[in-house]
Amino acid sequence: MLLHLPDILKPAEIQQAREILARAPWGSGRITAGEQSAQAKHNEQLPETSPETRELQTLVLAGLERHAVFFSATLPKQISPPLFNRYGGTTNHFGNHVDSAVRYLRNGAGRVRTDISCTLFLSALEDYDGGELVIENTGGQQQRVKLPAGHMVIYPGTSVHRVDPVTRGHRLASFFWIQSMVRSSEHRQLLFDMDAHLIRLRSTIGETDASVIGLTGTYHNLLRTWLDV
Structure with missing residues (x-):
């Protein structure tokens, strides 16, 4: 990237x-x-x-x-x-x-x-x-x-x-x-894109919407899968 x-x-x-x-x-x-x-x-x-x-x-x-x-x-x-x-x-x-x-x-x-x-x-x-x-x-x-x-x-x-x-x-x-913390450039790109979309969603429908909460969980679960700390 x-x-x-x-x-x-x-x-x-x-x-x-x-x-x-x-x-x-x-x-x-x-x-x-x-x-x-x-x-x-x-x-x-x-x-x-x-x-x-x-x-x-x-x-x-x-x-x-x-x-x-x-x-x-x-x-x-x-x-x-x-x-x-x-x-x-x-x-x-x-x-x-x-x-x-x-x-x-x-x-x-x-x-x-x-x-x-x-x-x-x-x-x-x-x-x-x-x-x-x-x-x-x-x-x-x-x-x-x-x-x-x-x-x-x-x-x-x-x-x-x-x-x-x-x-x-x-x-x-x-x-x-x-x-x-995420070695793969492809994985970093996916996480970056997902985070950018989440930021836009939060600004339009709010932090507490069920879809925002669910997608935020998916982001962090993917991060946990690929993370090296």
Whole structure:
């Protein structure tokens, strides 16, 4: 499932994030890439241990926490700590690659199975040219994604994807991975669709209607069947 999630960050939070990024100590993005990805990766990244990274992680995680659609779509079991990158100048692209299946956290803090990849855009659209996230589906078709600041896209961690060259300005973003409580992408899609329909039903016929109660029970019973907690 590829899904656009608007307004993860509020305008004041986007401004705060940009102020932090403006003073941040950028380094090579290859430090967190696997052997294959490192050959294709040409960008900059904030060190995972910098104070700026920790400030930004707090902002992003708070935005995710209050976003109901994010939870419904991903059913997160674990979220890897958000990272932050910059594309522009001579470090302006990331060629075709597939994310590693497992993200190992720093200092032996555990590992995250990368079921879902996430990119949260932090630059205004008018601040840069190029820099589209290009995601290939199983049929070889491509979807090109370039979103306003504060908006996020989630897509399968199994996808071949790239970031096209930034030809003007800089593209700032956060990226991270989610291990879902429901491993199957097909099951997550069914649950997400069912939850969306239930929300619409509740808004029209109310919470106490027998059909709403019954369908809510079916949703949770399916979730129980597929859940890994």
